[in-house]
Amino acid sequence: MNSLWEKFLENGRVKECPVYDMHAHMGSFNRIYLPFGDFNPEITKSRLERAGIKMLIFCSHWTLFSPDIGNRANIEVVRQLPDKLRAYCGLNPNYPEIIEKDVEDFEKYRDVFVGFKLLSDYHQKPVSHENYSPAWKYADKKGLIVLLHTWGGSQFDGPEQVRIVAEKYPGAKILMGHSCHGAWDETIQLMKDFPNVYAELCAVVDDRGGLEQIMDACGSKQIVFGTDWPWFNHHYYIGAVIDSGISDQDAHNIFHRNAEKLLEGLI
Amino acid sequence: MEKIEFFDANVFIGRPHNGMFGAVNNSEGLLEEMDKQGISRAIVWHIFQYEGSPVEGNRILAEEISKSDRFYGCWTILPPQTQEIITEDFFKQMKENKIVCLNVFPDWHRFVMDAVTFGDFFQQISERNIPLFLTMGRSCISWDSLYRLMRDFPRLTCVLCDIGIWGVDRYTWPLLEKFENFYLESSQLSLEEGGVEATVKRFGSERIIFGTGFPVRYPKASILQLVHADISQQDKINIASKNLERILKKEKL
Ligand SMILES: [Zn+2]
Numbered sequence: 001m002n003s004l005w006e007k008f009l010e011n012g013r014v015k016e017c018p019v020y021d022m023h024a025h026m027g028s029f030n031r032i033y034l035p036f037g038d039f040n041p042e043i044t045k046s047r048l049e050r051a052g053i054k055m056l057i058f059c060s061h062w063t064l065f066s067p068d069i070g071n072r073a074n075i076e077v078v079r080q081l082p083d084k085l086r087a088y089c090g091l092n093p094n095y096p097e098i099i100e101k102d103v104e105d106f107e108k109y110r111d112v113f114v115g116f117k118l119l120s121d122y123h124q125k126p127v128s129h130e131n132y133s134p135a136w137k138y139a140d141k142k143g144l145i146v147l148l149h150t151w152g153g154s155q156f157d158g159p160e161q162v163r164i165v166a167e168k169y170p171g172a173k174i175l176m177g178h179s180c181h182g183a184w185d186e187t188i189q190l191m192k193d194f195p196n197v198y199a200e201l202c203a204v205v206d207d208r209g210g211l212e213q214i215m216d217a218c219g220s221k222q223i224v225f226g227t228d229w230p231w232f233n234h235h236y237y238i239g240a241v242i243d244s245g246i247s248d249q250d251a252h253n254i255f256h257r258n259a260e261k262l263l264e265g266l267i
Numbered sequence: 268m269e270k271i272e273f274f275d276a277n278v279f280i281g282r283p284h285n286g287m288f289g290a291v292n293n294s295e296g297l298l299e300e301m302d303k304q305g306i307s308r309a310i311v312w313h314i315f316q317y318e319g320s321p322v323e324g325n326r327i328l329a330e331e332i333s334k335s336d337r338f339y340g341c342w343t344i345l346p347p348q349t350q351e352i353i354t355e356d357f358f359k360q361m362k363e364n365k366i367v368c369l370n371v372f373p374d375w376h377r378f379v380m381d382a383v384t385f386g387d388f389f390q391q392i393s394e395r396n397i398p399l400f401l402t403m404g405r406s407c408i409s410w411d412s413l414y415r416l417m418r419d420f421p422r423l424t425c426v427l428c429d430i431g432i433w434g435v436d437r438y439t440w441p442l443l444e445k446f447e448n449f450y451l452e453s454s455q456l457s458l459e460e461g462g463v464e465a466t467v468k469r470f471g472s473e474r475i476i477f478g479t480g481f482p483v484r485y486p487k488a489s490i491l492q493l494v495h496a497d498i499s500q501q502d503k504i505n506i507a508s509k510n511l512e513r514i515l516k517k518e519k520l
Binding site for chain 2: 229
């Protein structure tokens with residue numbers, strides 16, 4: 001039995017096991033009512049502290065879905081709660097001129113960004129598309145984190161596409177958001193083939209079995225925790241991860257140690 | 268402070284024909300899981316009721332749940348006209364077999380769940396306060412047909428399970444507002460950040476029924492969410508067990 005379970009159950013958070021949420025969002029959204037969608041620094045802080053979330057790394061819905069708003073939505077939010085938040089600079093390949101500008105300006109916002117976020121299934125261009133390349137090259141050179149939305153079977157961000165960018169940009173730290181959901185065998189192969197490729201657990205632990213399969217094959221060193229917050233609840237996901245039967249050491253890796261290593265030098 | 272006792276409203280036994288991680292094939296396996304999770308009682312159904320034969324599935328379920336007084340059963344119904352399941356002594360059989368609620372899979376089992384098919388029967392279960400468990404998973408029903416059902420049978424006790432991965436408050440809040448016997452099972456409401464809190468604030472804690480969704484979902488997920496939800500201890504107790512107990516007490520079989 002994982003000894004962290006009793007502690008999370010008792011207190012809701014565990015001091016010696018802080019949690020890094022490596023996949024989150026911010027802002028209200030068209031297709032869903034999000035009770036905590038609107039950003040408010042005090043409320044956001046208290047929600048994160050309830051579950052012992054040490055840091056939440058997000059990309060605003062408004063950035064991803066409006067080129068007119070762009071990364072301003074991320075910058076403004078992080079700077080209101082800098083001890084708890086960092087952002088991914090959101091990339092929309094349908095506006096390559098904005099990507100070029102955002103990469104050019106990246107150093108101005110090192111207090112805000114730890115890397116880039118791609119939402120290729122929604123933007124309908126593959127993660128290897130040339131319009132993303134200024135950002136990929138920059139991430140490769142600087143060792144930035146790149147969070148991809150990935151889904152099994154997708155022509156835009158399925159395992160074949162992840163393989164292309166993982167081969168081409170070994171310096172980038174690639175997080176497979178949702179771990180190529182459902183295509184667990186391919187996810188595992190990618191993790192084995194590329195030390196710079198990580199599985200991220202958002203949506204993976206909605207059902208039992210996926211995390212167990214990934215853990216059996218790869219262990220916990222290339223897995224990070226994420227929730228799509230404010231879509232999904234931190235305690236729900238923490239409970240799910242522990243219920244997969246992992247050891248204390250694996251839980252420490254997934255909840256914070258791997259993230260701490262990834263973020264070294266970036267925060 | 269009163270302790271939270273967990274009464275799980277959403278569990279099945281039996282192994283699905285296409286396989287499922289960690290599914291248990293009998294009541295012993297389920298008891299072991301419940302002990303591990305600290306869950307005291309459960310309303311159980313058998314996956315064969317859905318995947319194979321509702322008639323035989325209901326029979327296997329009754330046999331399995333007879334092995335422990337921690338179990339209550341949920342039988343699957345089909346249109347009364349074919350008399351496959353709903354026969355003259357149906358309610359008596361429910362009582363004899365510890366069956367406390369019913370579920371129904373109209374789209375998958377291929378019939379129309381409306382007043383034409385179920386008029387008299389749904390009137391009867393409304394009067395007897397027998398809860399009907401519906402799921403938004405497993406090709407069960409559409410939101411349109413759920414709305415039509417509640418319009419046609421406004422006093423029906425209905426528990427909506429497996430409400431969906433994406434938050435569905437825009438669909439469920441109108442139903443909670445209009446129909447006082449309409450309830451939400453918690454295993455996916457707990458998944459939604461702030462879903463439980465927002466629902467309690469708007470409608471009170473009486474309208475949510477605890478469920479784990481085992482074996483599909485992780486029980487510790489909905490347990491940890493509920494225990495640390497930003498609501499009162501009494502609200503948590505209501506959701507974890509008291510609401511379901513209250514519903515079952517009102518039942519006349
Ligand atoms: Zn996301």
